[in-house]
Amino acid sequence: MNDLSIVLSGEAGQGINSVEKVLLALLKKTGYRVYATKEYMSRVRGGVNSISIRVSCDEVKAFVKHIDILIPFEKAAFSHLKDRISDETIIIGDKKKLENERVIDVSFQQIATEFGNALYVNSVAVGLVSGLMNLNRNEVLNFIKDIFAKKGDEIADKNAQAAESGYEIGTNLVSKKIITLDVCKPETKLDNFMISGTDAIALGAIAGGCDCAFAYPMSPGTSVFTALATYSHKAGILIEQTEDEIAAVNMAVAGWYAGARPIVSTSGGGFALMTEGMSLAGMTESPLVIHIAQRPGPATGLPTRTEQGDLNLALYTGHGVFPRAIYAPGTTQQAFELACRAFNHADQYQIPVIILTDQYFVDTFYDTPAFDLDKIKIDRHIVKTNDNYQRYIITDSGVSPRGIPGFGSGFVCSDSDEHDENGRITEDLDGICIAMKNKRFKKIELIKENSCRPELYGPENYENLIVAWGSTYHMIAEAIDKINNSKTAMLHFSQVYPLHKDTESLLKKSKKLILVENNQTGQFGDLIKLETGINFDHKILKYNGMMFTVEELMDSIKEVL
Amino acid sequence: MNDLSIVLSGEAGQGINSVEKVLLALLKKTGYRVYATKEYMSRVRGGVNSISIRVSCDEVKAFVKHIDILIPFEKAAFSHLKDRISDETIIIGDKKKLENERVIDVSFQQIATEFGNALYVNSVAVGLVSGLMNLNRNEVLNFIKDIFAKKGDEIADKNAQAAESGYEIGTNLVSKKIITLDVCKPETKLDNFMISGTDAIALGAIAGGCDCAFAYPMSPGTSVFTALATYSHKAGILIEQTEDEIAAVNMAVAGWYAGARPIVSTSGGGFALMTEGMSLAGMTESPLVIHIAQRPGPATGLPTRTEQGDLNLALYTGHGVFPRAIYAPGTTQQAFELACRAFNHADQYQIPVIILTDQYFVDTFYDTPAFDLDKIKIDRHIVKTNDNYQRYIITDSGVSPRGIPGFGSGFVCSDSDEHDENGRITEDLDGICIAMKNKRFKKIELIKENSCRPELYGPENYENLIVAWGSTYHMIAEAIDKINNSKTAMLHFSQVYPLHKDTESLLKKSKKLILVENNQTGQFGDLIKLETGINFDHKILKYNGMMFTVEELMDSIKEVL
């Protein structure tokens, strides 16, 4: 076993998220590479949720099906996780409560109540895993004390004691050979950070000069909004929770007009309400940055689940023709760079840029090396106006220099009606109206020239090519590694629109094309067909609201190779 | 000359629309076949607008470029209509005011003011044309009196006198051979109706059982809403102007839920705001009928102009996957039948049905034989519920019997979250959630089976096939007739989604495929490519806000044949 898959499952509000945070930190401190993701129901208490942690000495960044150690706090975990529990899964918990013969009995609840609070089960669990993994006992206990310090000495002590009990049980289980874990010991310690998809987008936005956020709460899009609020003092970000999504997008467009760099973060249903606002950005050639964390629809759908189902919406939303760019990061590095780039490109081309993530990605923690801050910069493409300034002057490139009201002596006039070079309403149909339509259309080519090249993962001389976008990156990469077929590679698009000009040739090099998407119909496949005429030989689609696991991808891919 | 193209042009508010109405009625009374369309600026007074009338003994239903007789009330008409005025165009008007040498001088304004009101120019114009066409003098004058009767005897008399002056000038111009019109004389009189695209949709809706309308005003979509309001007493229609488009679509979905048959009428920008509501209809499997009269975008765009630019929006709007149907009538007959069918099919399949028209179509008057009312019927697909009723029971077809609250003893539960067969929220991801997704998806095939077959116009053994949809029908048909190429036909889609199953074979029979769309990118061409893989050899696209003329289509088609 060169890595370990640990899963905790409990009700909402039972605190398993705190286990996630503490365990990750402890394991990382010890030198392990870690990964964690969560899946949860749309409720605040009750139900059944789980967190999945992977620990390894090598990089580990994908969601796997198998569970090595399962700590269920509730009986419901068994049916909830039935597809992931195998004969090899070690299950640790309150045997009586769980009513399951296979369970290695640890009386979490009793220990916790002994220390005075049922919530201490979480510290017991942290201690237990630390013991199993043979982490440094003092480090563990001190760390727990530090974490709880702000809640007062007593609570800190009690938690540490609960953890200590867990720790002992853990070492005991190992020493008594009841549990044998064959895990590597990390040799070097990397100077990495635990960064969630949310953090990566928020940091990238800050790096890109994002100075305000207009949003209306909606899971899972709220995550980025909340992160920006958290850093608002440090980074100087104006945070405004709007009355609805329509206000958010209109405030954002107007904010850009007035010189700021707003972001909007939402999910499919909220974005649906921004359709007219997208079109406003298109007509006024306004920069705009919208982050959509996707979840399954239609309508309210499954609010806390994941899907790559909003690509079509992002592609076609807004009436009328206008250019846009759509990013879909699959790694924290890409998320950081693209979120930063979104602001610069939105400003450069005066277009809406959409960043498509999903619940899985924003809620997953990856250990990530420090982002390269030398590469990033804030490019403000604005000009100081003079008396003759014309906001929509026709230029060769289609881009007109963008002024800001109050910066220079010119008038900056922006109109949602068809307008002339001054931004004033016109009905000169065959004159300036057509010229404006063509001007806006022209920019699509310009954006295309700067599209991100899709990343090839695997052999250059591939014969089987798996095409993917967004958050499935790591799962497919690990599946390819494990299948270990020298002719199979992945082409991953972190920009899904406009497609990079090499797309067609890269696809045509392959003999077999396999599409992997976390949605019902293969929306990206449709886009590729439309733009290149290329059909896929196989489509691997999942749409039950959960991310692909490495194992099921391996199976599906092998099946079609 | 077997038909005559007459154009009047003036400022908004000058009354040329009244000329349109009166002239059409008079000509039709005499036995002529007539057609009229208008184009106008987004303002209530001033600017420059025009109405175009065609008169013939044969059916005449298309917009033409050439003008036989032009009556400009303002100088601006010359530059406004410059592309349509040729050396053959007879121009009649106030020579001095118009400052144009070619004008045949008729002092409209002076005559009108003699009778006491500048607006009488319109009656002078009606009289003039009637005189030129040698219509029955008494019939004309009596008709005018009748029309103005409700404004009082004096006004009626004055208008009749103004018309009489015009009539005399008209006959004089002919007798003095200043103008020679070689128009046919109608032999038989058809029992036809003057029906605009608006009327056809409204009548079709009434035929389909539409019993309420929820809408927010927006040109050109307001037209159908207004027509329904006009007939609301006669037909028993509840008319509610909503606070915004979001209310309109939500009230419509809820109205269907409660057993009514609401329609929503809007335009692209308003429909953009209904994106989330569309998705709600998708999730709750609610019937829904939305009429979109298209106008050019993005954003506010050109509010009173025409375009076929909202197809993509109609196709992809709404987050999540759900079935829908999209109609695009090209004739009043189709509009009537499809509007009726929209209600029955929406109810049968429990889906949103979109009727796509455009400003050109809703504002154009066609003389149309009586609609066949025997064919139409109101199919209400609702059931009386019992105690065990389940709104979303899984069935083979994917359609669950639809109950109405209060009709029977069962509970009718509708939810925008993913739900079970009872309509209650669930997170049983791999169980009922997937089953519901598949159930909804399945209906697409069902709808496809009942898609309208595209209509072939021209020879069966075509080699060149012009593919079109919606309002361009008559222009292309006339162009084909006039080109008179025995190998060229049109395939016209009055249902654009889902495509009829014969689409691919019908297209593949042709050697050369020509796409004609009134938009910038060929959105329907993209859909065909996506669904069939077929590419077009030529695309004839127009996107300046105006309808194609027969002449320009003839030129463009000949060029690529």
Added chain:
Amino acid sequence: MDKKDWLNNEVDIAWCPGCGDFGLRNIVAEAYADLGLKKEELCMVSGIGQAAKSPQYYNTSYFNGLHGRALPAAAAIKMVNPELKVLVQSGDGDVYGEGGNHFIHNIRRNADITVIVHDNMIYGLTKGQASPTSQLGHKTPIQVDGVIEEPFNPLAVAISLGATFVAKSSVHEKELTKELIKQAIQHDGFALVDVFQSCVSFNKINTNQWFRDNTYILGNDYDPTNKIKAFEKSLEREPWPLGLIYKSDSKVSYNKNIPMFENDNTPLYRRNRDSSVIKEIMESMK
């Protein structure tokens, strides 16, 4: 049906233990029972949020629509199917935030619906952001410096919009709440009952204790028919007055105002149309 019959106890209720939503659910079921409503005549409507899950937990027909869109849905149901009693249960965010425009215009529309707002002064389902009724200074993960926007006053706004039944209660006052809801259901026209409700998970300020400490029940001497006085009353804070703040019988509800329903309450789905109507209309286009 008695209270028990109204409650659906087969489903797993997704609320947190201790949530005020439970209390309101019981009260509403009792009100239904007291009024002797028949199950065929009720339709419940909600948007999205914790409060908006309420309809799921009764034995009733319901329309659980989009976030913020409870009111247009409820009004439309009543307008086309006037035989139904239509009752909305939804959240303060749903009705006053996302749905604010519908709040305005449905009061103007005055369809005969009852609107119970679970006013927990927070966004519960999305985990604790400020709602329009959150009080000044309230800190949340988004409002890190505390709320700075003037709290929305649903009562004052409803009165200023011409609402004819405006009531305020708190879930800890069961009897009062029940009585107000019963009166609201019986009122002809748009009836608003804004109810303080405790979100035990995310609102640690406006707790049940806070409600107890900061409210009082209006005495019998209070006259709810004087609009100006009602407005004045609606501005009172700490303590907040509970009870029927304003009521007027000066208006009739939407359906009674339109000719179609003048002498005929038949729902639209039971009306038939003669195709001769189409002929008749077509004739006018000759």
Added chain:
Amino acid sequence: MDKKDWLNNEVDIAWCPGCGDFGLRNIVAEAYADLGLKKEELCMVSGIGQAAKSPQYYNTSYFNGLHGRALPAAAAIKMVNPELKVLVQSGDGDVYGEGGNHFIHNIRRNADITVIVHDNMIYGLTKGQASPTSQLGHKTPIQVDGVIEEPFNPLAVAISLGATFVAKSSVHEKELTKELIKQAIQHDGFALVDVFQSCVSFNKINTNQWFRDNTYILGNDYDPTNKIKAFEKSLEREPWPLGLIYKSDSKVSYNKNIPMFENDNTPLYRRNRDSSVIKEIMESMK
């Protein structure tokens, strides 16, 4: 700049001859001139409608956004660029109908913007449907039986939302309108000036003559600082009171309430960020 300089006379004005919009345009330009505004410091904002075309007809920077969305745009511009004076001119349909939710929440937000609503009690640009302020019984091509919905009372609603500057005027009272607009511009916070404006093409009821016959100017004895009295005044009809209905200095505007702008009015576009901030935040994720 004097009045002439503010007016853009190079464009073809799309309004009907005799439309009240012309009058308001003149009055606003005079107000600008009187206040000695500089062209670089003004930004006008509107939605869509006849009134909303106004900004086109001045020499000024403007943001002519979507129908109903003037207020969020205006507020955002002021919030991120507080050096600008932001003035909205838009229609009653735009601000109270489609934009109703923004009306509510921007009053709560209280950004320092001036909002002039051209209240012609009709939808002008779309040719004469009822607007939220159309009076009961008003017949239109859509409201064939006359308006049945309670007319929206912008003043009462604004007061109930906690607005601190609420004024009413009529375009036929030029001096009064100008004075109110000037005061509104100088007021710190959301300032509403609802102005009767005649739509000569589509509102044949509420004409200039009707405005003259049905309004009166508030006397000096009227005290606009008493909220309850102001509410009462805002309900008066036939005649309608014109003047400053309510004003309060009890609040500061949005930007003054947030730390970022506390001692620093620099617009966001002139602020720079040190990339060390990102390092610092990242460190917290170790």
